[in-house]
Amino acid sequence: MRLRNVHEMLEDGSRGYYRHLVVIEGEYKPFLFEIINEYLKVNKKPLVGYYFHPWIVGSKERLSIIKSKFNYVKDIDYSSSEMYLGETFDVALIDAVDDFRPSYIARAVETVRGGGIAVIFSDDIEHEKLYKSTIVRDGKSFNFFEERFRRKLEDHRGIVYYHNGDVTLRPFSSSETSRPKRTKDGRFPILSRLCATDDQVKVLDEVDFLLEEGKKLLAVTAARGRGKSASVGLSLSLLLSLSKYPVVIAVTSPTYWSGKEIMSFAEAGLRQLKKKFRAVRSKDGKLMALEAGESRIRWLPPELARDSHGDIIVIDEAAALGKEYLDYVLRRWNKVVIVSTIQGYEGSGKIFLKFLEQFQGKHDLQRLRLDSPIRYAKGDPVERFLYDTMLLDVDNEGSIFLNxxxxxxxxxxxxxxxxxxxxxxxxxxxxxxxxxxxxxxxxxxxxxxxxxxxxxxxxxxxxxxxxxxxxxxxxxxxxxxxxxxxxxxxxxxxxxxxxxxxxxxxxxxxxxxxxxxxxxxxxxxxxxxxxxxxxxxxxxxxxxxxxxxxxxxxxxxxxxxxxxxxxxxxxxxxxxxxxxxxxxxxxxxxxxxxxxxxxLKDKLLRTSHQVYFNLDPIVIVKLLKATPKIPHSVRFNPILVERLRAYLEGIIPYNSVADAVHTLAEIYFKELSFDVDDLTLSCLVSRTLQGKSWYHAGLALGLKSSEVEDKLREAVSRILNGYSLT
The missing domain is CATH 3.40.630.30 (Gcn5-related N-acetyltransferase (GNAT))
Known part of the structure; x- marks a missing residue:
């Protein structure tokens, strides 16, 4: 009876394009093989992703047994599982014998397509697990997460939970789901054929506003699994086709793997458009650039991308790069595409949406949100389980402070x-x-x-x-x-x-x-x-x-x-x-x-030009002000003072007096005898202590190059006045 019910569930999942989650805890081997055999009756040649720690004793032996059951198994090291977020499997086998880490679990489950199953198996999800060991101190830890995880397994439908011989099985019906579908061709039917949903078509329809005059910001957000990166990648190929002039596009992301879908779908789009192009790949096969005549789409790491030359910059998983980085890019570039996961497993929060609001008016802001999943049916029970269990959709509905x-x-x-x-x-x-x-x-x-x-x-x-x-x-x-x-x-x-x-x-x-x-x-x-x-x-x-x-x-x-x-x-x-x-x-x-x-103060004064060159200069100012004063007898060389006066009067340029300005800055920050505002001091720090150019100092501070030098002159003047040297 038990296996018949499981078989019926798997067949219904295949019809309704929704997933099942199977969690096996205890003596896992017999039931694991039963589940595998039942699934093979539904799908005889599944693609299988196997997630594990290959370096732990016994883990490869378990993999070998699994490989004997299937025609195709992709073995995936947990630590590099980010590389496979774009992959799609019929079956995800998650070896939790050695580790039970929530972020790894969630990431692996998300690679399963509709009609497939994710199977987590372990002798015990609580004890002697690798990630859990980092939480243990003096041999003590709680198990409240695991206890709640088990309760959720029993509460949700579409879940099979085997625990030491006892099976909890709450069926789910395909009548409650709807398959992902595309009903519109949109403005660009040739590329729309590669889209799975109308949400993705909408991104194609709206992206050409980046080619208009003025500062443009396109923000594409979605929960994971909505195809946002794919739709943006297709849109980039469209921009190369629509533009009357060569277009240079920089694509960046926290890691290459978190941005690879954009590059892959940009390539697919160029092929679909039958546009001649050359794909540039690294020695290990990474797609690094697409060149179509004088136009180019190139992936770059964040620090190189932000100062690269081009027409448009695209930032995938943007929230993970932080507000400071995005502020800089939005000052530096006129055309920006921000792509970010909301309610995802990579750390993006809803507060990121509030960050975007500050650019309304500064950029022509277009916000697109994708709601329809593409990998599985809408209403998928496993997605519901993950959102509820991992609290991915949690919100704060407002409160008051009662003192x-x-x-x-x-x-x-x-x-x-x-x-x-x-x-x-x-x-x-x-x-x-x-x-x-x-x-x-x-x-x-x-x-x-x-x-x-x-x-x-x-x-x-x-x-x-x-x-x-x-x-x-x-x-x-x-x-x-x-x-x-x-x-x-x-x-x-x-x-x-x-x-x-x-x-x-x-x-x-x-x-x-x-x-x-x-x-x-x-x-x-x-x-x-x-x-x-x-x-x-x-x-x-x-x-x-x-x-x-x-x-x-x-x-x-x-x-x-x-x-x-x-x-x-x-x-x-x-x-x-x-x-x-x-x-x-x-x-x-x-x-x-x-x-x-x-x-720390001494370190900042000595090494900001090399160690902290990319740090926000306002941060350096605040740190220097918050560290202790270093009293000493201040004695200004008269020639140094005369040179600074000549600079303020415009007689000699900054480069001729840079050493004197540096000495003045160092004395000021050590003594802190009087206050100068943070922005004025930040211009001094950025140009003098960090050694930035006027242009890059301006980018860091949101000022024009001329404004940076005006503020630096003001800093020099106010410090000289503070020491009664003017």
Whole structure:
């Protein structure tokens, strides 16, 4: 009876073009092979994607057994699974014997087409799993994520859940779904034939507005699996065909793989249009450029793309590159296409949509949203399960601040779906980057503390760090990773500040305020509350690590946190430089913070021209202002002062006095004897400390080249006046 019901479900899924999810836990082999055999009766030659960690003992043996059952199996390393997001399989077999990581699971399931199945198999999804081991501390962790995952398996239809011999099977009907379809040819029928939905045709119909005069911004957003990248790729081939002049298009994305669909469909579009072109591929087969006469579509990494020369820039998975990057591009380029996943698995948040609103009026903004899935039927039960279980569609419906802050228990919110959605909804709507892994961290980490600003106004998530034994501190000093103690690990490894490892600290992993209550003191109230609790519990320091943007830095500095470390390498995955700030609570931590922050100031003054050349100059100014003063006897060489005066009077150019301006800037930032506004100082920093050209300094600051030099002259004049040297 059990297998007959499964067979009927699989046949109905094939008719209705929807997917099934099978989760097998316990003694998995017998039922796994039963499911495989039943599916082979429905589809005799399926394409199979097998997801696993190939380097773990025993994993390749399991793969070999699976390969004996199918004609075609693509084995995929979890760590490189992003490369296969554009692939489509009839069956996804997800080996969760060694790992059960939500983001990997969600990514793998999304590669299954309608009528197919995703099968997760494991002896036990809770214990001795690779990702889970990063959440375990002193042998302790919670299992609230896994417990909720199991409850959801039993709640949803279209799911087969086998757990130690017991089977839960809730059938789904094809009468509740509708296949993806295209009913319109649109303005460009030749290319429309390659589209699966009317949503995709609409992108083709609207894209030619980029060829009109003026600053144009096209924003294409969708949940994953809607074919947004494919439709944009087809549209690029159309632009090359419609333009009367050669068109140069730069395509970029966080990684090549997250943007490859645009390049692939641009190539397919050129073929469909029968346009002569040359495809340029790398040695490992990546499609890097398409050349059609003098026109060109080329993929470039983000840092090269933003300053490249061309007519149009296309940014795929744009939210992942961060606001600072997009601000720069939208100043630098007149024609911009932004493509981003909303409610996806790669970290894009709904707050990204609010970011776009600020460009209304500055650019002619066209926003297109794709709703219809292309890989499976609308109403697909597996998509419903993933959205519900991973909280991909969670939202914050508004709240008020009751001037009350309370600590909340993780167990309590995971037992109440309403509470979980409220708390996690605040985190999602207040941050650009969220993923299912964050939900597992929230549910399973035993070394965290949660505080809520009632009622749903804000949340702060604390991670307990430090208090390490001597042997662990020495191990970190030798280069061993310890992500469970992020701030001590960074400061010990890079600054050799071993004493921080022995101190007890709280890292603010996340602080989020519901958007309509931001800038009203809720975040400050949360920090004040946790500081009071920390002092009572003998905590040495409070700290945080985050991407260094002006707005976020302002918040932390305003609340008494001191910058102590700035990463020397840009985090390409997050799109910026990470900064660590600390609020010392004990005397020993105060001394250390003073020392480390002074060193950071010196580092910025000495290395901004090479290490931090691409950092927002306003960030550098804020860091220099927030680090301690370095008192010394200021003695200005009279010749230096005369040269600066000659520059201000227009007698000599900047290049002739650059060394003197640099000396003046260094003295000012060390002394900080009087205040000069951030924008004026940013022009000084960008041109003098970072060594940018007038043009690139202007791009970084949103100014014209002439305005940058005017502001720099103003900075020189105001500093000289401050020292009574004019």
């Amino acid at each position: 009350r802050i309370e600590e909340i228990k993780v167990q309590d919110i995971f037992q109440s779906e309403e509470s979980l959605r409220k708390i996690y909804g605040i985190l999602v709507t207040a941050h650009y980057r969220n993923s299912p892994d964050d939900l597992m961290m929230l549910g399973d980490a035993s070394f965290q503390r949660l505080f809520e600003a009632k009622d749903g106004a804000g949340v702060v998530q604390i991670v307990e760090e430090g208090g390490l034994e001597k042997s662990k501190v020495e191990a970190i000093s030798r280069g061993e990773e310890n992500q469970g103690h992020l701030i001590p690990q960074r400061l010990i490894k890079y600054l050799r500040a071993s004493s921080i490892g022995h101190m007890k600290g709280w890292r603010v992993m996340r602080i989020a305020v519901t958007p309509h209550l931001q800038d009203r003191g809720v975040g400050t109230a949360l920090l004040s509350h946790i500081e009071a609790v920390a002092l009572k519990e003998g905590v040495d320091w409070l700290g945080s690590s985050f991407l260094s943007t002006p707005k976020v830095l302002n918040f932390w500095i305003r609340n008494g946190y001191t910058p102590v470390h700035l990463a020397t390498k840009k985090n390409e995955g997050l799109g910026g430089y990470s900064v660590i700030v600390i609020r010392p609570l004990s005397e020993r931590s105060k001394e250390l913070v003073q020392e480390l922050s002074t060193l």
